[in-house]
Amino acid sequence: MDPRKRPFRSVLYIPASKERALEKARTLPVDAIIFDLEDAVAVEEKPAARALLVRTLASADYGPRAKIVRVNGFDSPWGREDVAALKGADIDAVLLPKVETTAQLDDLAAAIPDVPLWAMMETPRGVLNAEALAAHPRLAGFVMGTNDLAKELGCRYRPDRLPLMASLSHCLLAARAHGVVAIDGVYNAFKDEDGLWAECDEGRDLGFDGKTLIHPAQVASANRAFAPTEAEIDLARRQIAAFEEAGAAGQGVAVVDGRIVENLHIVTARETLARAAAIAELEESA
Structure with a gap:
């Protein structure tokens, strides 16, 4: 699947040191x-976890699931060995923790050519x-x-994440400005379905x-929240049809459900349908 169109609704952390978890991940409906x-592996287990991974x-065979490896930072005793071991591996990206400067990305890029790089955004300087x-x-x-960002900011936990909103929005703006995938942080209370x-919403x-x-247990909620709803898909189709009909009549706008539909809405509508199609393709091949 084209990585620019690949869905990333659910992105599950798996400890590289846990053989059973690595096996189970092959069957989970994650994107x-x-x-x-890094964080999920104890210090004494890091070399063995690297070899196991x-x-x-x-x-x-992980099917259509994107395979991303979070290595240890290059300021640790393990980071460079992690990356060296991944050369030639069948992976879709290398994720570097606590990225703050482009020099860190340059260093990683030189260490592993031809593999996309991802960055953990978890410090004030990085944001x-x-x-x-x-x-x-x-x-x-x-x-x-x-989690790390909240610790660095010294902010309190709030269900609405207001203390983190500036950081979340700033990183999202940067990602959208440069066509970069942006994945939200974890929700720690994994048994709290409502929360x-x-x-996710x-x-x-x-x-x-x-x-x-x-x-x-969190996968189903993320997959549902980050996929277009049936109502959104239906609206997208009706907007496109109405706009095309208006264009054939020499009009530059259409009206759907009492709302003006312009070309910018059609761009969004086509993106919605493309996203739904990509999700369907991924689920069929899983």
Whole structure:
């Protein structure tokens, strides 16, 4: 699937040290997997986790799911070895934690050519530099690290995430300005279905492409929240039909459900239908 059109509704973190989790991920209805060599792996397990992940990627079939590997930072004892081990691996991106400067992306790009780079946005400096990071020629995706960012900001948790809203919106603006995928942060209370749905809905309303997840139980909510609804698909089709009919009659606008429909609405409508088609294609091939 064209990576520019690939859905990223659900992006599940999987500890690279857990063989059973790596196996189970092959069957989950997720759009993407982040194989985590960083926070999810204990210090003493990092070399073994790296070796296990490389073996798994060489033999396991993850179908249409995007395969992203979060390596350790290059300021750690493991980051460069992580990246060296991934050369030639069947992956869709390398995710670098705590990215703050384009120099970090340059360093990663030199270490692993021809693989798209993703950046964890989880520090104040990284957020402030979001526009420059999004403009990097190898950068393909942002992942919001809301737990670390909240810690760095010293903000309190609120269900509406008001203390994080400036950071979320700033990174989203940068991503959209440069055609970069933007994935919302995790929701920690994985048994709280109502809270998860509310945060997914908020992220979708803001414009994020999907949400990072910490448990398979969260997948269904993210897939539903970040997909066009039947009502949105129906409206898109009716807008396109009405606009084409108006154009054939020499008119520049149409009216649907009492609202003006201009060309900009048709662009959005076509994007909605394309997104729905891409999701259907992904689910059929899973």
